[in-house]
Amino acid sequence: MxxxxxxxxxxxxxLFPAAVQAQQTVEYAAAVVELWPEFDQxxxxxxxxxxxxxKVSLPTEVIFRIPSRVGRPNAVAAGxxxxxxxxxxxxxxxxxxxxLLVFQATTPDLQIEFYDPGLIKTGASxxxxxxxxxxAAVGELSIRVQEPVGARQMRISPSLGGGSTAADxxxxxxxxxxxxxxxxxxxxTVDYEKDTDELSSQSVPIDASGPLNDTTAGRSTMLSAxxxxxxxxxxxxxxxxxxxxxxxxxxxxxxxxxxxxRMRKRRKPAPQTPGGVEDGxxxxxxxxxxxxxxxxxxxxxxxxxxxxxxx
Numbered sequence: 001m002x003x004x005x006x007x008x009x010x011x012x013x014x015l016f017p018a019a020v021q022a023q024q025t026v027e028y029a030a031a032v033v034e035l036w037p038e039f040d041q042x043x044x045x046x047x048x049x050x051x052x053x054x055k056v057s058l059p060t061e062v063i064f065r066i067p068s069r070v071g072r073p074n075a076v077a078a079g080x081x082x083x084x085x086x087x088x089x090x091x092x093x094x095x096x097x098x099x100l101l102v103f104q105a106t107t108p109d110l111q112i113e114f115y116d117p118g119l120i121k122t123g124a125s126x127x128x129x130x131x132x133x134x135x136a137a138v139g140e141l142s143i144r145v146q147e148p149v150g151a152r153q154m155r156i157s158p159s160l161g162g163g164s165t166a167a168d169x170x171x172x173x174x175x176x177x178x179x180x181x182x183x184x185x186x187x188x189t190v191d192y193e194k195d196t197d198e199l200s201s202q203s204v205p206i207d208a209s210g211p212l213n214d215t216t217a218g219r220s221t222m223l224s225a226x227x228x229x230x231x232x233x234x235x236x237x238x239x240x241x242x243x244x245x246x247x248x249x250x251x252x253x254x255x256x257x258x259x260x261x262r263m264r265k266r267r268k269p270a271p272q273t274p275g276g277v278e279d280g281x282x283x284x285x286x287x288x289x290x291x292x293x294x295x296x297x298x299x300x301x302x303x304x305x306x307x308x309x310x311x
Contacts, residue, residue, distance in 0.1 A: 025182075026062055027053040028138045029108075035130060035190060036146040037119055040201040044116040044128050052108040053139065062105045065098040065133035070114045076101060079109030098133070124193045126151075134185040141180050143188060147171040149200040151192040158188065168204050282307055 034047040046066075052058075066073060072092070077085035090103035101112070120127045126148075132141065147154050147163055147170065154163070160173040177186060282291040284298035285306055297304055 024057060024060060026056060026060065026136050027182075028136055029053045030140045030142070031138045032142045032144060033130070033132065034144045034146070035128070035188075036200070037126065037128060037190065037192075038148045038194070038197075038199055039146065040199055041115050042119075042121075042197060042199070044119040044130075046114055046116050046130070048110075048112040050110040050112070052105060052110070054108075056105075056108070058108065059104050059106045062101075062103055062110070063135065064101045064112060065135050066101060066112070066114055067116060067118065068094055068097050068099045069118060070099065070116055073101065073112055073114040075111065075113040076103055077111045078105060078107045079111065080107065085111055124195050126190075126192050126194055128190045130188050130190070132180065132184075132186040134180070134183050137182040138180045141177045141186070142174065143177060144172055144174040145188075145190055146200070147173070148192065148194060149203045150196055150198055151194045153191075153193045155191040156188065157191075170200060170204065 028050050030051045032047075032049040034045075034049070036045040036047070037043075039045045048064075052060075052062075073090075075085075076088050076090045078088055079085055088103045088106075090101050093100040093102065116128075118128060143160065145156055145160060149170070154173070156173055160175040163171040163173045166172050180186065282293075282295070282305055283289065284291060284301065284303055286303035287298060287301045289298055289300040291298065291305055295305060296307070
């Protein structure tokens with residue numbers, strides 16, 4: 001009997017921490033809510049950057065509420081020590097106007113993103129209402145609203161103060177709202193005017209992931225490319241010279257033949273005696289060129305001359 005009670009007691013000791021872990025209350029040391037209207041989609045991009053309280057033992061189950069109109073979130077991820085994010089598997093439960101995201105948190109840093117179609121457009125006017133779900137206590141809640149490119153008359157209620165330009169060239173309005181207890185909600189409205197449907201992501205400059213230098217992968221220096229440039233120039237010069245020689249030779253040869261033909265047409269054989277001699281001069285009976293004394297063939301066309309009784 002005593003042995004059985006000891007075994008049961010040891011079993012309860014192992015079971016008790018697991019039950020406490022499954023039932024522990026999730027708290028956030030800090031939470032940042034970012035609202036990016038018309039950033040890369042014609043809707044409101046909502047980003048939650050959450051940090052679990054050090055009092056929360058890991059891993060732990062997290063239940064987070066998002067509006068049911070959103071459907072499935074764009075991302076549910078856990079932050080890693082190197083700053084990267086790893087997607088987490090999750091389940092969904094629909095309760096009224098909310099969808100419950102249920103997942104296991106393996107690190108204290110969490111990020112949840114979704115596109116909210118609740119951004120209302122009426123002509124050039126834009127209107128959006130946001131509410132903090134209030135499903136957990138937060139030690140420090142901050143909110144940050146991005147001003148869309150091309151927006152004017154930006155109005156945020158309650159006011160988040162004057163906006164400031166960030167490194168990406170966009171204007172942000174932000175404020176720290178302090179601590180919220182579990183079940184406490186917070187609402188904010190965003191209104192502005194915008195004449196076009198241009199998305200802000202189209203105007204955000206793309207920054208290099210690291211410093212560029214001669215050793216950057218995929219980058220070629222001028223010296224390494226110089227042999228290829230010289231080789232290409234040489235090929236172009238050879239090809240151009242060959243084409244010039246070909247066409248200039250045809251043009252010169254053709255011109256010479258035409259000129260020679262015209263000269264033969266213009267020149268008429270001079271009146272000759274039967275022996276090819278006129279006034280003591282000998283002329284070619286073929287082209288009319290006067291021969292030099294002692295010639296037997298025409299120096300112009302090569303025809304044998306008719307001299308005296310030779311022909």
